[in-house]
Amino acid sequence: MSAAVSRNRLPIAATAGLLLGAAIMVTPLVWTLLLSFKSNAELMRDSATAFSAPYTLENYRSILVGSSVSRWLLNSLIVSLGTTAGVLILCSLAGYAFARLDFPFRRTLFVFVLLGLAVPEQAVILPRHQFFALLGLHNSYPGLILPGLVAPFGVFFMTQYFRAIPRDLDEAAMLDGASRFTLFWKVLLPLTIPAQATLGVFTFLGSWNDYWWPLISATTSDRFTLTVGLASAQMNYAQTSGLGFLMAQAVFASIPILIVYIIFQKQIVRAMAGTAVR
Amino acid sequence: MLSLELDRIRKAYGDTLVLDDVSLGMDAREFIAFLGPSGSGKSTLLRIIAGLETADSGEVRLDGQRIDHLHPGDRNVAMVFQHYALYPHMTVRENMAFGLRNARVPKGEIDERIAQAAKVLEIEDQLDKKPGQMSGGQRQRVAIGRAIVKQPRLFLLDEPLSNLDAALRTRTRVELAQLRQRVDAGVIMVTHDQAEAMTLADRIVIMNDRRIQQIGAPMEIYTRPANAFVAGFVGSPAMTLVKAALEPGEGPFARVRLGDGAQVETRVSRAGLPVDGPLRLGLRPESVRPAAAGTGTTEAEVLLVERLGDRTLVYARLANGEEVTAQDEGNSRIRMGDRIGLAVDGKAAHLFDADGTGHHAEAAA
Numbered sequence: 321m322s323a324a325v326s327r328n329r330l331p332i333a334a335t336a337g338l339l340l341g342a343a344i345m346v347t348p349l350v351w352t353l354l355l356s357f358k359s360n361a362e363l364m365r366d367s368a369t370a371f372s373a374p375y376t377l378e379n380y381r382s383i384l385v386g387s388s389v390s391r392w393l394l395n396s397l398i399v400s401l402g403t404t405a406g407v408l409i410l411c412s413l414a415g416y417a418f419a420r421l422d423f424p425f426r427r428t429l430f431v432f433v434l435l436g437l438a439v440p441e442q443a444v445i446l447p448r449h450q451f452f453a454l455l456g457l458h459n460s461y462p463g464l465i466l467p468g469l470v471a472p473f474g475v476f477f478m479t480q481y482f483r484a485i486p487r488d489l490d491e492a493a494m495l496d497g498a499s500r501f502t503l504f505w506k507v508l509l510p511l512t513i514p515a516q517a518t519l520g521v522f523t524f525l526g527s528w529n530d531y532w533w534p535l536i537s538a539t540t541s542d543r544f545t546l547t548v549g550l551a552s553a554q555m556n557y558a559q560t561s562g563l564g565f566l567m568a569q570a571v572f573a574s575i576p577i578l579i580v581y582i583i584f585q586k587q588i589v590r591a592m593a594g595t596a597v598r
Numbered sequence: 599m600l601s602l603e604l605d606r607i608r609k610a611y612g613d614t615l616v617l618d619d620v621s622l623g624m625d626a627r628e629f630i631a632f633l634g635p636s637g638s639g640k641s642t643l644l645r646i647i648a649g650l651e652t653a654d655s656g657e658v659r660l661d662g663q664r665i666d667h668l669h670p671g672d673r674n675v676a677m678v679f680q681h682y683a684l685y686p687h688m689t690v691r692e693n694m695a696f697g698l699r700n701a702r703v704p705k706g707e708i709d710e711r712i713a714q715a716a717k718v719l720e721i722e723d724q725l726d727k728k729p730g731q732m733s734g735g736q737r738q739r740v741a742i743g744r745a746i747v748k749q750p751r752l753f754l755l756d757e758p759l760s761n762l763d764a765a766l767r768t769r770t771r772v773e774l775a776q777l778r779q780r781v782d783a784g785v786i787m788v789t790h791d792q793a794e795a796m797t798l799a800d801r802i803v804i805m806n807d808r809r810i811q812q813i814g815a816p817m818e819i820y821t822r823p824a825n826a827f828v829a830g831f832v833g834s835p836a837m838t839l840v841k842a843a844l845e846p847g848e849g850p851f852a853r854v855r856l857g858d859g860a861q862v863e864t865r866v867s868r869a870g871l872p873v874d875g876p877l878r879l880g881l882r883p884e885s886v887r888p889a890a891a892g893t894g895t896t897e898a899e900v901l902l903v904e905r906l907g908d909r910t911l912v913y914a915r916l917a918n919g920e921e922v923t924a925q926d927e928g929n930s931r932i933r934m935g936d937r938i939g940l941a942v943d944g945k946a947a948h949l950f951d952a953d954g955t956g957h958h959a960e961a962a963a
């Protein structure tokens with residue numbers, strides 16, 4: 321019994337090391353949080369006042385009333401949710417097709433998908449910019465969402481996942497009189513839910529944190545996503561003035577993502593551990 | 599009345615011919631077992647009937663209608679898969695209802711059929727479980743239940759018992775036999791287990807080397823194997839086959855000389871045999887009895903003694919090196935290395951000619 325217990329207990333040195341690491345990670349977050357509850361005037365005098373009362377909700381109030389942050393938040397939600405939904409739909413369909421259907425050039429196309437994994441965004445962003453300018457898609461939701469739908473990893477991931485589902489199930493469903501659509505929708509797709517969750521969470525986070533493309537594509541403040549909007553706000557306020565407000569914006573911006581993390585904790589950990597498939 | 603008919607089915611995967619002109623007629627409500635070694639095309643044939651594979655040529659008819667161009671779901675057949683293939687995300691009830699919903703069976707009737715099947719299979723209290731929460735034996739029942747509720751004309755079972763442990767397998771075998779009495783449909787079961795085939799089937803189809811080797815009732819296949827392959831494949835331990843040559847003579851029955859010079863008087867009609875050319879004498883272990891050395895038909899040295907309790911199997915070597923399996927009573931005193939005599943019961947002997955065709959004793963008088 322004692323062996324079992326001691327196996328679960330870390331040596332003291334390791335515990336201390338981990339605590340130190342955690343402290344280093346958490347300190348800036350706590351600092352941000354504290355600053356966000358201080359009045360800007362007080363912080364201008366000395367930011368060390370953040371350690372003592374009085375605290376105020378003033379900064380959060382200004383976000384909700386006077387600023388564009390709510391708008392940016394809405395934009396981010398629309399773009400991220402739109403991208404996630406689009407990626408899940410497209411990758412599921414493509415994954416099913418690559419895993420189960422027999423069509424001309426299937427292997428060649430799949431190789432193209434894999435090659436897509438190797439193309440960095442930097443290589444395509446200029447032509448993409450020109451292309452979107454040509455189509456007049458800049459500074460619009462479709463303009464912000466469409467590039468995110470190109471998801472070679474998602475296609476690859478879903479293909480592998482569909483491939484891992486035994487073909488027996490397809491055959492049983494065929495004998496059960498299922499149409500191809502029923503087979504996909506009622507039998508196979510529900511079995512990919514763990515993969516959908518993993519891919520969905522990562523797509524959402526990636527889209528939420530994306531900075532470069534919205535910076536290029538969104539040109540007016542009412543189309544900014546949070547990342548672009550907050551960065552522009554930071555430029556407007558030199559660190560000395562409005563520090564509390566800036567920090568409140570940062571906290572506010574992370575709330576949705578925090579919620580995603582909390583809800584999908586299991587999937588994220590599983591995906592990180594590389595056990596998402598199977 | 600014929601229900602299923604297979605007419606000259608051919609199937610190749612690439613250059614490999616898997617089924618070569620396979621034909622078969624099956625009566626309604628008949629239970630047929632496809633028995634054969636692994637890779638003999640049993641599953642392929644079953645899948646062609648189900649519509650999961652397409653034959654390169656040949657016809658499949660069910661109750662007189664051609665079904666080979668129909669979608670699997672429209673063929674009025676149900677299949678039980680070797681690995682069950684239950685839908686993991688659905689409850690047992692949903693698994694059974696899925697096919698019926700696709701066929702637009704009214705809700706009330708679906709519930710009724712499921713309730714009835716669940717009762718027969720004794721899984722009434724499992725209906726809301728998911729397959730992942732059940733044991734192998736229970737899943738097997740659900741897979742059978744899913745087939746039963748469809749009320750098909752034909753059940754197709756691919757090695758349904760091979761994933762169960764020995765005890766459960768015997769029990770399920772009995773249950774399959776009982777179940778079979780209740781359903782008004784034919785059953786085809788693929789198996790490589792001859793005990794399973796012998797117990798359950800009305801007729802056994804022996805498959806090997808792309809073809810049907812023999813179709814017959816279990817005892818017919820055991821007592822009158824059509825060829826040397828069937829003779830060696832059915833029966834455990836296998837029939838002994840030793841070289842033999844026809845002795846010239848006048849009587850109605852063949853008399854043969856073995857490789858070691860011993861002679862055996864069979865009841866196989868001399869008329870049907872090739873005049874010369876090599877023969878093989880087929881002897882079931884129960885028709886070869888150990889005897890005291892110097893008595894009996896021939897002499898042999900004991901290689902191995904296998905004591906099974908109720909009987910003892912004696913593996914012995916003839917003077918010319920060929921091996922023969924004999925059967926002795928349970929408390930046999932024979933030991934390895936003994937020199938013994940072998941008393942061959944010629945009345946039960948079989949002869950196989952050069953191309954393997956079997957010749958059997960005239961029906962016992």
Ligand SMILES: Nc1ncnc2c1ncn2[C@@H]1O[C@H](COP(=O)(O)OP(=O)(O)O)[C@@H](O)[C@H]1O
Pocket residue numbers: 611616634635636637638639640641642643
């Ligand atoms: N999809 C396939 N592609 C290529 N060869 C196959 C395929 N399915 C079966 N075979 C081959 O066909 C032969 C018969 O297989 P199968 O019908 O599964 O035999 P059995 O069920 O009697 O063991 C085997 O040699 C097998 O390798």
Ligand SMILES: [Mg+2]
Pocket residue numbers: 640641642788
């Ligand atoms: Mg098989």
